[in-house]
Amino acid sequence: MHCGFVALIGAPNAGKSTLLNKMAGAKLSIVSPKAQTTRMRILGIVMRQQTQILLMDTPGIFKPKRKLDEAMVSAAWTGAVDADITLLLIDTTFGLTEENIEIINKLKETSRRIWVVFNKIDKINTQKLLPLTEEITALLPIEKSFMVSAKTGSGVDDLLDALAEDLPKGPWLYPEDDLTNLPDRLLAAELVREQIFMQTHEEVPYSVTAETESFKERPDGSVRIDVTIYVLRANHKAIIIGDKGQKIKMIGERARKELNRLLERPCHLFLIVKERKGWDGEKARLKAIGLE
Ligand SMILES: Nc1nc2c(ncn2[C@@H]2O[C@H](COP(=O)(O)OP(=O)(O)OP(=O)(O)O)[C@@H](O)[C@H]2O)c(=O)[nH]1
Numbered sequence: 001m002h003c004g005f006v007a008l009i010g011a012p013n014a015g016k017s018t019l020l021n022k023m024a025g026a027k028l029s030i031v032s033p034k035a036q037t038t039r040m041r042i043l044g045i046v047m048r049q050q051t052q053i054l055l056m057d058t059p060g061i062f063k064p065k066r067k068l069d070e071a072m073v074s075a076a077w078t079g080a081v082d083a084d085i086t087l088l089l090i091d092t093t094f095g096l097t098e099e100n101i102e103i104i105n106k107l108k109e110t111s112r113r114i115w116v117v118f119n120k121i122d123k124i125n126t127q128k129l130l131p132l133t134e135e136i137t138a139l140l141p142i143e144k145s146f147m148v149s150a151k152t153g154s155g156v157d158d159l160l161d162a163l164a165e166d167l168p169k170g171p172w173l174y175p176e177d178d179l180t181n182l183p184d185r186l187l188a189a190e191l192v193r194e195q196i197f198m199q200t201h202e203e204v205p206y207s208v209t210a211e212t213e214s215f216k217e218r219p220d221g222s223v224r225i226d227v228t229i230y231v232l233r234a235n236h237k238a239i240i241i242g243d244k245g246q247k248i249k250m251i252g253e254r255a256r257k258e259l260n261r262l263l264e265r266p267c268h269l270f271l272i273v274k275e276r277k278g279w280d281g282e283k284a285r286l287k288a289i290g291l292e
Pocket of ligand 1: 010011012013014015016017018019030031032033034035036037038039058059060061119120121122123148149150151152
């Protein structure tokens, strides 16, 4: 038996959550075209041959402005420090950005073993990759590099095989059928937040947090889930509710469909929206989404 922690690290939007989901074969971490969608560490438990790969999705690394941002970036670095292998994910459509150079400089101090994963190769001419690889190896000692498309799955099997062979000997830490250690109530709140990221724009998604207030199993096998959406400002509340409640209805419908699939049972989802000034600086709110 082999078992080890692998952290996915990179700039916002590099495709870390998409890759985690592809490697885990399940939608565990929420994805949107907007930067900073992931706010906490999400563990995906992936069985490959006789190896349990404990794959950690982390928030994108960027310059923090508020307390929430600081907690997110700090969660990402803790993920890298704790990992046996750190996968540095590079969005090849942008190449070596300033953001990536900053991450690389800090990775040198925090991580022992770094593999580089060039992502989104479905979008680029792969000839661009050779100079990019050279630029990165000049900055950072990397053990291995991979070319993948997290979206199509191209190259993902090779990456999984390489991890399975390389992780240290040791007992599995989780039952082999588990997909994640995250509680269902946290996954439910995340799926609601994902829909807000998908269906609202500009500063609205960054004004929002979602918390599951209650999660009750019903005798018929279904589950009732009540989620509170906190927003920083009254006008954001109005945007999320929408004209005649159309927007919140759509958020709820889409999140419920995803939840049914993830929890493999019918879900009844109830949403309420509350204005809460300064939630993004409140310890309790950050703790509720797994941040310290
Ligand atoms: N074409 C293409 N798009 C991708 C690929 N991987 C991710 N994306 C898209 O890139 C966007 C960001 O993906 P995420 O997985 O949310 O990125 P992330 O690194 O987790 O982002 P943060 O939450 O900001 O840290 C989404 O629109 C994805 O669909 C890929 O391999 N190819």
